[in-house]
Amino acid sequence: MIKTAKKAGRKAGAPLLLIAPSLILVGIFVYGLIGANFKTSLSDVHTAGQATGQAPAGTVWLDNYFDLLGSEAFQHSLKNLFLYTGVFLGGTMLMGFLWAWLLERPMKGEGIFRSVYLFPMAVSFVASGVVWRWLLNSNQDQSATGLNRLFQMIGLDFLQNNWWNNVDYGITAIAIPAIWQLSGYVMALFLAGFRGIPDELREAARVDGATTWQLYRHVLFPQLSPIALSALIIIGHMSLKSFDLIMSISKPANYQTKVPAVDMYVFKSSFDYANAAAVGSILLVLVALVVVPYLVRTNRKEK
Amino acid sequence: MTALPTEAVPASRPTGAPSGPAHARPRRTGGFPVARTLRYAALLLFLLIVLIPVYVLLVTSFKGPGDASPARAWSLPTEWTLDNWDTAWTTLSPAIWRTLQMVIPSALIAALLGSVNGFVLSRWSFRGANLVFTLILFGMFIPYQAVIIPLNELVLDLELPSGVPTLILLHVVFGIPITTLIFRNYYQTVPHELVEAARIDGAGMLRTYWSVILPISVPSFVVVLIWQFTSAWNDFLFAVFFSSSQNGPVTLALNNLANGALLQNYGVSMAGALFASLPTLVVYIILGKYFIGGLMSGSVKS
Numbered sequence: 088m089i090k091t092a093k094k095a096g097r098k099a100g101a102p103l104l105l106i107a108p109s110l111i112l113v114g115i116f117v118y119g120l121i122g123a124n125f126k127t128s129l130s131d132v133h134t135a136g137q138a139t140g141q142a143p144a145g146t147v148w149l150d151n152y153f154d155l156l157g158s159e160a161f162q163h164s165l166k167n168l169f170l171y172t173g174v175f176l177g178g179t180m181l182m183g184f185l186w187a188w189l190l191e192r193p194m195k196g197e198g199i200f201r202s203v204y205l206f207p208m209a210v211s212f213v214a215s216g217v218v219w220r221w222l223l224n225s226n227q228d229q230s231a232t233g234l235n236r237l238f239q240m241i242g243l244d245f246l247q248n249n250w251w252n253n254v255d256y257g258i259t260a261i262a263i264p265a266i267w268q269l270s271g272y273v274m275a276l277f278l279a280g281f282r283g284i285p286d287e288l289r290e291a292a293r294v295d296g297a298t299t300w301q302l303y304r305h306v307l308f309p310q311l312s313p314i315a316l317s318a319l320i321i322i323g324h325m326s327l328k329s330f331d332l333i334m335s336i337s338k339p340a341n342y343q344t345k346v347p348a349v350d351m352y353v354f355k356s357s358f359d360y361a362n363a364a365a366v367g368s369i370l371l372v373l374v375a376l377v378v379v380p381y382l383v384r385t386n387r388k389e390k
Numbered sequence: 391m392t393a394l395p396t397e398a399v400p401a402s403r404p405t406g407a408p409s410g411p412a413h414a415r416p417r418r419t420g421g422f423p424v425a426r427t428l429r430y431a432a433l434l435l436f437l438l439i440v441l442i443p444v445y446v447l448l449v450t451s452f453k454g455p456g457d458a459s460p461a462r463a464w465s466l467p468t469e470w471t472l473d474n475w476d477t478a479w480t481t482l483s484p485a486i487w488r489t490l491q492m493v494i495p496s497a498l499i500a501a502l503l504g505s506v507n508g509f510v511l512s513r514w515s516f517r518g519a520n521l522v523f524t525l526i527l528f529g530m531f532i533p534y535q536a537v538i539i540p541l542n543e544l545v546l547d548l549e550l551p552s553g554v555p556t557l558i559l560l561h562v563v564f565g566i567p568i569t570t571l572i573f574r575n576y577y578q579t580v581p582h583e584l585v586e587a588a589r590i591d592g593a594g595m596l597r598t599y600w601s602v603i604l605p606i607s608v609p610s611f612v613v614v615l616i617w618q619f620t621s622a623w624n625d626f627l628f629a630v631f632f633s634s635s636q637n638g639p640v641t642l643a644l645n646n647l648a649n650g651a652l653l654q655n656y657g658v659s660m661a662g663a664l665f666a667s668l669p670t671l672v673v674y675i676i677l678g679k680y681f682i683g684g685l686m687s688g689s690v691k692s
Contacts, residue, residue, distance in 0.1 A: 101594075101595050105510050106522075109506075109507050109526070109566050116529075121537060123543075194426070212626065213644055214663040214664075216645075217648045217656075218663060229460070232463040271440075328533040355538065368536055375531075382527060
């Protein structure tokens with residue numbers, strides 16, 4: 088019996104069976120574990136004994152969340168996270184757009200510039216953390232190394248600073264390597280965007296007598312805005328999850344630069360599973376606020 | 391590095407040319423000479439700034455104890471030595487070997503699963519396939535911090551040995567969303583007629599996948615394998631939670647090398663950072679086009 092294509096397409100049995108392994112794995116490891124994590128976050132498992140099941144554990148509902156959000160230490164982490172994300176986003180968008188704009192017209196050697204701007208993307212945060220830890224050394228004047236020494240050498244002594252050792256905004260120093268690492272990626276996105284704009288559009292604007300600014304304002308920027316949004320979402324959600332870079336530059340013990348992901352690691356290491364789980368859930372909510380609307384919108388657009 | 395999204399558009403075209411090839415667009419003029427010079431100057435300046443860390447890594451890795459003075463921080467080595475490289479290699483090589491054992495199987499398995507999923511969700515789809523796809527995709531954005539506590543228990547319950555076996559499982563599972571995304575976007579560029587023709591010839595789902603889809607999937611397999619290779623190689627989060635310095639990958643070993651010792655030896659840690667980055671950099675240099683294809687994985691409408 089020959090089924091028509093459409094009918095066959097509607098039957099979910101066989102195709103579902105084929106992707107069942109993935110569905111089960113994602114179902115358990117993503118959704119199941121998110122649920123289990125939330126359950127742990129409602130418990131009072133704060134000690135090694137409870138974590139290993141040797142001591143009794145109870146349920147305290149949302150108390151862990153209230154305690155965390157009310158504590159000065161965790162508020163500091165959240166403040167750091169938002170500061171970091173702001174600088175990281177601003178920096179990558181600015182540099183990424185600037186580089187794409189500079190490279191947008193065909194020119195000799197463009198491939199070399201593109202490859203060099205993008206290469207940090209291929210390196211792990213841990214490896215780049217090694218060199219940035221050296222560059223962001225807080226020693227100054229006689230004992231200065233790193234960027235502080237470089238500033239002295241080029242006569243910009245006044246730029247010497249504490250970098251990530253500053254309690255209030257030290258975290259923004261760690262955003263510098265993050266910008267170094269991801270601006271090339273934003274550039275690649277914008278470049279693809281620029282190249283997706285049909286030349287007829289520019290021509291039409293020029294024929295209509297548009298100035299360069301008008302061309303950007305009314306033709307190019309609107310065409311690029313979906314890409315800018317993608318870039319914001321990608322970098323934004325990466326930033327909220329930042330962990331590797333901060334760990335390799337300043338270690339978890341540093342109050343100055345701690346963020347929720349670092350808190351989670353510290354709680355986990357001391358068997359305070361309830362608080363570790365609660366921090367995880369808070370991060371999940373933050374990321375979901377950014378990502379879910381985007382996914383829903385994308386899904387809808389496709390239909 | 392972490393995952394990337396998502397608009398449903400081709401990651402790479404069937405031709406295997408992922409990011410708008412230069413010859414496809416008409417050449418526009420390079421601008422007036424003055425403007426062009428300024429542009430080159432700006433580009434060159436940024437190039438130098440981006441390369442500063444590379445200079446530091448290379449130069450420091452060849453320095454001996456004689457160059458320890460802060461005043462010599464930015465100078466070339468007085469005496470070039472390979473001692474740091476030697477020490478770093480001795481310390482890191484077991485971990486590099488373990489990382490290879492972890493990265494290769496996890497990339498292959500995740501790519502196969504992603505290919506099957508991508509095919510079903512784009513060219514043999516069913517009612518609700520879009521919702522299923524979105525639910526899978528969400529897995530790529532979640533902060534893993536939100537699953538690690540119960541994941542730890544699950545891994546213990548499964549009695550998986552810590553280190554490489556556990557990490558393979560995790561990289562496969564959490565790689566499924568992105569590999570599915572890349573393949574699905576790619577297969578959406580395959581003409582419907584190709585699949586329909588196979589169906590009319592009486593080919594079933596598996597046969598269509600095997601003889602029509604799989605043979606044309608090579609470019610996206612390259613993109614996906616590179617992507618998985620790079621992100622598993624560079625992963626630190628799973629490594630730090632699910633392995634130890636005795637059985638963990640190179641990122642963990644490097645982190646211990648750089649931060650563990652009482653006296654910080656930057657020469658050794660920088661040589662180590664270069665060793666640890668070499669495989670992904672080589673892939674980037676040789677297969678850059680495909681690397682970018684993975685990065686773009688659909689975030690751009692063209």
